[in-house]
Amino acid sequence: MTYVGMPTPSETPQETMAKIAGTAAKMKVVIVGGGVSGLSAGWWLARSGASVTVLDKGIVGWEASGRNGGGASHYQSPLFEEEQRMWPHMDALLGYPTEHQQERLVIAVTPKQLNQYHYLAKMNNDMGYRVDLLTGDQVRAMVPLAGDNCLGGMHYRFGGHANPQRSVQAYAWALQDLGGRIYQHSPVTGFETEGGKVVAVHATSGRHECDAVVVAAGPQIQALMAKLGVEVPLAAARAEMIVTEPAPMMPIGGVDGNGLYGRQTLRGNLAYGGGPHEWLETFEAGPPARPSSPLTRNLARRVAELFPKAAHLNVIRSWAGIVENTPDGRPIIDRMKAPENVTVITMSGVGFGLSPASGHAVRDLVVDGQCSFTDLAKLSLSRFDGIGADWREQRGWQPQKADLAA
Amino acid sequence: MHVNNGTDPHAIGTKLPAPEARYDVVVVGAGPAGLAAALAGAGEGKSVLLVDENPIPGAAMGNDVPLLFGGRMTTATQNAERMLETVFMSEPMLEAAMEAGVEVLLGTSAWGVYRNGPGVTGLPESVVALADKDRGWIVGYNQLILATGARDLAIGFPGWNQPGVMGAAALERLLAHYEAFAGKRVLIVGSHDLALNAALLAREKGVEVAGLVEVRSAPQGDAALADAVRAAQIPFYLEDAPAEAIGGIDGVERVRLLSGAVIDVDTVVLAIGLVPSIELIDAMGGKRVLDGARGGYIPGENAGVTCVGDCAGLADTGFDHVEYRMEWARELGKLSAPDTIVCQCEEVTRADLLGVQPPRYLERPAPMQARSLNTLIQDGPPNPDQIKRLTRAGMGVCQGRRCRDQVAMMLAMAADGPFGSVPLATHRAPVRPLPLRILADWEESEDMRAGWDVWFGIPTQWVPYRDIDTPREREHQEAIAEGWSL
Ligand SMILES: Cc1cc2nc3c(=O)[nH]c(=O)nc-3n(C[C@H](O)[C@H](O)[C@H](O)COP(=O)(O)OP(=O)(O)OC[C@H]3O[C@@H](n4cnc5c(N)ncnc54)[C@H](O)[C@@H]3O)c2cc1C
Ligand SMILES: Cc1cc2nc3c(=O)[nH]c(=O)nc-3n(C[C@H](O)[C@H](O)[C@H](O)COP(=O)(O)OP(=O)(O)OC[C@H]3O[C@@H](n4cnc5c(N)ncnc54)[C@H](O)[C@@H]3O)c2cc1C
Numbered sequence: 001m002t003y004v005g006m007p008t009p010s011e012t013p014q015e016t017m018a019k020i021a022g023t024a025a026k027m028k029v030v031i032v033g034g035g036v037s038g039l040s041a042g043w044w045l046a047r048s049g050a051s052v053t054v055l056d057k058g059i060v061g062w063e064a065s066g067r068n069g070g071g072a073s074h075y076q077s078p079l080f081e082e083e084q085r086m087w088p089h090m091d092a093l094l095g096y097p098t099e100h101q102q103e104r105l106v107i108a109v110t111p112k113q114l115n116q117y118h119y120l121a122k123m124n125n126d127m128g129y130r131v132d133l134l135t136g137d138q139v140r141a142m143v144p145l146a147g148d149n150c151l152g153g154m155h156y157r158f159g160g161h162a163n164p165q166r167s168v169q170a171y172a173w174a175l176q177d178l179g180g181r182i183y184q185h186s187p188v189t190g191f192e193t194e195g196g197k198v199v200a201v202h203a204t205s206g207r208h209e210c211d212a213v214v215v216a217a218g219p220q221i222q223a224l225m226a227k228l229g230v231e232v233p234l235a236a237a238r239a240e241m242i243v244t245e246p247a248p249m250m251p252i253g254g255v256d257g258n259g260l261y262g263r264q265t266l267r268g269n270l271a272y273g274g275g276p277h278e279w280l281e282t283f284e285a286g287p288p289a290r291p292s293s294p295l296t297r298n299l300a301r302r303v304a305e306l307f308p309k310a311a312h313l314n315v316i317r318s319w320a321g322i323v324e325n326t327p328d329g330r331p332i333i334d335r336m337k338a339p340e341n342v343t344v345i346t347m348s349g350v351g352f353g354l355s356p357a358s359g360h361a362v363r364d365l366v367v368d369g370q371c372s373f374t375d376l377a378k379l380s381l382s383r384f385d386g387i388g389a390d391w392r393e394q395r396g397w398q399p400q401k402a403d404l405a406a
Numbered sequence: 407m408h409v410n411n412g413t414d415p416h417a418i419g420t421k422l423p424a425p426e427a428r429y430d431v432v433v434v435g436a437g438p439a440g441l442a443a444a445l446a447g448a449g450e451g452k453s454v455l456l457v458d459e460n461p462i463p464g465a466a467m468g469n470d471v472p473l474l475f476g477g478r479m480t481t482a483t484q485n486a487e488r489m490l491e492t493v494f495m496s497e498p499m500l501e502a503a504m505e506a507g508v509e510v511l512l513g514t515s516a517w518g519v520y521r522n523g524p525g526v527t528g529l530p531e532s533v534v535a536l537a538d539k540d541r542g543w544i545v546g547y548n549q550l551i552l553a554t555g556a557r558d559l560a561i562g563f564p565g566w567n568q569p570g571v572m573g574a575a576a577l578e579r580l581l582a583h584y585e586a587f588a589g590k591r592v593l594i595v596g597s598h599d600l601a602l603n604a605a606l607l608a609r610e611k612g613v614e615v616a617g618l619v620e621v622r623s624a625p626q627g628d629a630a631l632a633d634a635v636r637a638a639q640i641p642f643y644l645e646d647a648p649a650e651a652i653g654g655i656d657g658v659e660r661v662r663l664l665s666g667a668v669i670d671v672d673t674v675v676l677a678i679g680l681v682p683s684i685e686l687i688d689a690m691g692g693k694r695v696l697d698g699a700r701g702g703y704i705p706g707e708n709a710g711v712t713c714v715g716d717c718a719g720l721a722d723t724g725f726d727h728v729e730y731r732m733e734w735a736r737e738l739g740k741l742s743a744p745d746t747i748v749c750q751c752e753e754v755t756r757a758d759l760l761g762v763q764p765p766r767y768l769e770r771p772a773p774m775q776a777r778s779l780n781t782l783i784q785d786g787p788p789n790p791d792q793i794k795r796l797t798r799a800g801m802g803v804c805q806g807r808r809c810r811d812q813v814a815m816m817l818a819m820a821a822d823g824p825f826g827s828v829p830l831a832t833h834r835a836p837v838r839p840l841p842l843r844i845l846a847d848w849e850e851s852e853d854m855r856a857g858w859d860v861w862f863g864i865p866t867q868w869v870p871y872r873d874i875d876t877p878r879e880r881e882h883q884e885a886i887a888e889g890w891s892l
Contacts, residue, residue, distance in 0.1 A: 059792055060785075066795065078871040095773035097764055119885050127870055165795035166764065177773055184786040237417075237862070238525060244842060245803040259858050266767055267752075267798070274860045278418040278528045288524035289691050292835060294422055294535060294544060294847075296518070298854055301846035311846075314839035316805055320525070329864035349861050378874050396414035401527040 003102065005130030005157030009085040013093060016360075017047055024048035024367045030055065030201045030210040032188045032224060035065035036164070036352055037345045038216030039171035040359025041366075043094070046178035048367055053210075054172075054180065055203045057187035057286055061168030063218050065352060067290070067321030069241065069261045069273050070167075071254070072353030073104050073159025075129055077331075078374040079357035084158055086356035095177065096170035099163035099266050104254040107139050107146060107153035109305050113257065114151050121154045130157040143255050145247060147308030153257060161254045161263040164352050171355075187285070188217070190227055197341045198228070212341045212366045219282045219324040221346050228339055232332065233384050234346060235397040236282045236324040240292045241273035242299045244313040258306040260299070270310060272303050279392075280322065281399050292318040323349055327384060327391050333358065334381045335365040344381065416863030416890070418528035421854045423847070425533045425546035429455040429509075432534050432547040434516040434686065436460075439715020440553030441499040447549075448506040455545060456508050457536060459515035459838070460583065461489035469751075469803050471839060472683075473579055474558040476572025477657060478673055480586040486513070486539070489584065496583040514538045517845075518835030519550065519690040521710070532710060535835065542845050549712065552687065556680035556701060556716040559731060560808045561815070562756075563738040564650040566674070567747040569657030574604040574677035581611045589673035593661050594618045595648060596734075598725060601677035602631035608675075609638055616671045617641040619648060619663060621737045626730065628723075643667065647734075648674060649741045664741060679731045681811060683717045685837035688830070696826040698728035702811070703830055728825050735815040748816070749809040751802020759813065760820065762796045779820050788817045790831035800831055803839050859890050 011019075027050040031038045034056030042052045054060075072087060074080055086093075087100050108114035121131040132155040139153045140146050172182055186205035191198045191213070201208045217224055219236035226232075246268030253264035262272030275298055280287070296318040304311040325348050326332055336342045343365045345358060364371045392398045431447040433440045436458035444456040459472065464484045467475045483489055490512060494500055504510050514536055521532035533544040558573025565571070570589070574596075580587040592608055594601050597620035605615045618625070618635065623645050625632040635642075646665045651674055653659045660670045682704050684694055693706030700719030705711075720727065744757035752765065761778045763770060782788060790813050793799065799813055800806035806813075810831050817828040836845060847854075861867070865883035866874075873879050 059789055076868050076870045091769070091771075095771050097768040097771075097774065099768065116886075116888075123870065123882065127872075169796060173773065173777060182785060239861075245839065256860075259860050261860055267765065275858050276416055276418040276421050276854070277862055278526065279414070280525065289526075291520075291523070291526045291691050293418070293526055293528065294518070294520055294533065295418070296835060297535075297542060297845055297847035298850055298858075300842045301848060301850060304842040304846050311843040312841050314803055314841055315836055315845050316803055316839050317834050318836065319834055322525075325862065325864065329862060329867035349867065375871075378871060394412060396412050396417065399527065400417070400419065401522070 003084060003158040006084050007081060007128060013086055013089040017093065020048045020363070022049045024050035027051065027367070028209060028211045029053070029214065029366060030208045031214045031216060032201065033215065033217035034060035034172065034182060034184070035063055035216060035218055036061065036168050036171065036355040037347055037358055038214060039168060039175060040355040041214050041216060041345065041362035042180055043171050043175045043178070044359040044363035045366060046175050046180045048363060052175060052180035053208050054175065054182045055186045055188050055201065055205065055208065056182070056184050059184050060172045060182060061165060063286070064321045064323045065168050066165045067241070067319055068164050068352045069271065070161045070164045070263055070352060071261055072161055073156055074350040074353050075124055075127065075159070077350060077354055078376060078379070079354045079361060082357035082360060082373050083354050087160060087162070090356055094170045094174040096173050098167040098170050100160060101162070101253055102160040103252055104156040104159045104161070105139070105143060105153055105252055106156070107143060107255060107257040107306065108151050109149045109258050111151065117154050117257070124156070131155065132157065142251060144250055145307035145309045149305065149308060159254070163265065167355070188224060193228070193339055196338055198339050212343070214343045214345065214362055214366060216345045218346070219322060220284060220286065221324070221344060222282065223284045225344065228342065230336060232344060232346070232381060233327050233387055233391055234282070234324045235279060235392050236322050237277040237279045238290065238320045239273060239277050239323055240295050240299065240318060240320045241271060242296055242303070242315050242318045243269050243271040244303070244310065244315050245269065247310050247313055256306070258302050260302050260306060270303060270307065270313065272299060274302060275299060279397050279399050287322045290320045290322060292320045327387060327395070331379050332381050333361050333365070333376050333379045335369065415857050416859045419857070420530070421851065421857055422529055423544070423851055424530045425544045428546035429453045431455070431549045431551060432545060433457070433551040433553055434534065435553035435555055435715070435717070436497065436500060436510070437553060437555050437715060440551070441503055443551045443553055443714050444503050444508045445506055448503070448508045454508045455511065456503060457511045457514040457516055459513070460493045461486065461513055463539060466839065469839065470808055471804055472557055472807065473576035474560050474573030474676065474808065475576045475580070476673070477569030478572050478588045479580055479584065480588045482586045483584060492585055493583055511538070515838045516686060517838045517840060519686050519711070521690065523691060537838070537840050537844050540844070542840065550710060552711060552713045552717055553715045554683035554686065554717040556682050556720065557807065558676065559679040559681050559811050560676055561678060561731065561735050561738050561812045562746055562748055563648050563741055564743060564746050565653065566651060567750045568651065568653050570653060570672055571651055571658060571674045571676065574600050574675055575680055577604055577675050578607060581607055581613070587611070587613065590614060591616055591671045592673040592675050593669055593671040594675045594677050596620065596677040596679070597625040597627060597632070597642060598730065599627040599631060599723070600680060602627040602635050604675055604677045605635050605640055606631070606638070609640070615640045616669050617643055619643045619646050621645065621647050621734055626725070647737045647741060678734045679727050680716065680720060682719055685833045687711065687713065688833040689835045689837050698726045699724065701727050732815055732825055735812060736819065739816070739819070748812060749799035749802065751804050752798040754797050754799040759793065759797050759799050759816065762793060764796065765798050783821055787828065788821055789829055790814055790817060793817065794831060805837070805839060806831055863890055
């Protein structure tokens, strides 16, 4: 179940599980946020024997974690090799289906796209991750829905995709099966600190005592951490997707390109997103709404160009999700200096695919104070020390108009 | 660090296009309510656009969109041009509207309403998105009037997932507007006004009516209508229910009732209730309220949008439609086996739904099998959108038209609460399934194309970790950003 295009892992996931078992026994961890980041962290910690409580303001996976493209091919991340090691085993480890599938194809319909993809292929090959370049004819042989307009593409011999909604629930259920508790409809309202540590988390469900806290609340991390005197620079935006009725199954469902990300689901639906985002204000209680816009039409066009042989398929739904970005767009995975038992994780656009590994990293930070399998120094919060208050304006990342819900 | 001098070329900015045309009034739906509204607008000298989706394309009818046609339309519906004529002739007011200066577009559906509000501020103005058989486009309005009517309420029972099980509104559409009903002999489920009217209409149009089945002990509708049905020698089967529809390759051939009676019919007409068509209101994030006397969820106060006719709520006769349909759902639920289909598109059975089990193409390991709606309810009140994600019920091409309401009823029953205790599964645009090529904006602005990126267009995001803070970082950023406006 390993990939031909990746380094061979030195240890099986089962061995890792055996190694961590019992390492966090008696530790009480409260996790703020039941998205994929918080749930994966909770699951890893429960596997280590910790007593885990997850608090979410709504239903697990209701925000970005249940609304994303399901892509899992983030070669740029220091978590990538760990993600690749874990994903093929997640169904078995969790006990629930995630629909994980291996490998990806990215196909071009303009010369500019093809150039871009060739650059990315080389970048990956330089890292030791195998990418094969494909001609238009090779693509057409592998992607039955591609058309004469396809100029070529690339075949990632690694990476993949999974079903976000099913995966989130799989983490949640697996966590419960290990004795973890999940409180839904239970927004966190504050923290109780003592001696430089958070000793309890307050939520509408009550006061939850803890030895350690993980803050994985997506865009709401900023306001929550501000309560602890820690500034986390984040800006949130809306991103949109569409989905069609089922198409005949393609041999590799993880096909995208033409400025789109997405996948063919195991049912056959084509689910794709891409294009402009809208920067929004962040509200402590969460987004007042997650509307889609007429961008649906532009997405439809791109999908029809990507798969001319699917242009007759009906689009059956559009949706949107809110995703937060740090000033450089990269994740923050870091344990705070003060309060020293708080770990923060914000994943920007790569949190779903990397989730099997991000949970491991958070587990390591919470239990051991440092990550055992990769370097995370460049994902520390301190890289934004001294960033100006106007960092959003400098980038043009502020909401374009005041949100009418304000 | 990468900074864009205060502008983000990949943000939505002003990339969303202005509408192709603007009207003082746009009316969606050309039933009696929409026609009256359009005529009133024209009478005041306003520019008025009136759109109606009829005639419905054959392919959509085959998917029970927007009504539960149950495969009982004749081949006449395949002839789009003839259908257009038939539909136009069936409603003399259409011609009157045109003469009054209303721009009338038939065969045109409204699939979305977009306006700035919570979570979106990038629209140049409020628009309605339209599509016909050739293309999609958007129009602007000062006033939007929704007159979208009501759609069929479907509640499953054994054998309902075959041709020949249809809804009363679809029957009315085929008989009164399309002259294209393929059935000969029908059994009607329900006995409130809808069912009584359906029986009388069918009879008037020469269709044999084998009877009306009513779960309660007496006919429910208007006494005069019930008398008219009796006078036509149409029997009522009281305290009874369809236990099974039995059929062959062409669908229903007969129905076995709970009482044991077996009735030869080619069509079962579900006439338990209608649901106000609030898809557009719900998809635009508008307000809605539950009103059992007016057919279920109806639009609340929504600035700039007026709802008229059945979509604003059925006429209040003091009858509790929601209580009535819940009673039917309980009875038909008892008559259904665990393998009775709930969601036809995705073939989700009652057992799968109540067990929150994944579709059959996925494995169901032991922990998965141990999960159920009951275990999920321990985590909080059930939410149909969550159940949908797990079971796929309501995720198919009919967009939940056949199962949304019954799933909501089943969840309410499972949670031991009233109907409204469980939220309604959300509607989203496009509220009609539309082909990619029709929905597509083929006249995309240069601005949109130039600013397009697969994700946010933040070049630092894609730099391999090991190259961050090295000279290679700049190189990657430039090369990656160079490829943008894909
Ligand atoms: C349209 C779209 C497409 C995407 N495509 C991909 C993709 O293909 N691949 C990929 O890897 N990533 C993708 N992403 C990004 C990915 O979805 C996110 O990185 C990931 O889901 C982040 O997970 P999270 O758990 O950190 O945050 P979230 O999913 O945002 O979860 C945070 C949780 O915290 C809860 N919360 C907030 N405030 C409080 C509070 N006060 N108290 C309690 N709980 C609180 C929220 O309810 C929420 O459930 C996409 C995102 C979007 C929107
Ligand atoms: C079987 C039956 C018999 C009936 N008999 C009688 C009777 O004898 N007397 C009586 O008074 N009433 C009767 N009615 C009720 C009557 O038909 C309705 O009350 C009336 O038609 C409601 O008018 P309306 O304008 O609100 O909606 P409708 O007449 O339903 O018109 C709505 C129109 O909008 C269209 N539409 C909906 N959504 C969209 C969209 N998104 N885009 C474009 N178009 C859209 C629909 O296709 C439809 O054409 C009967 C109804 C049925 C089902």
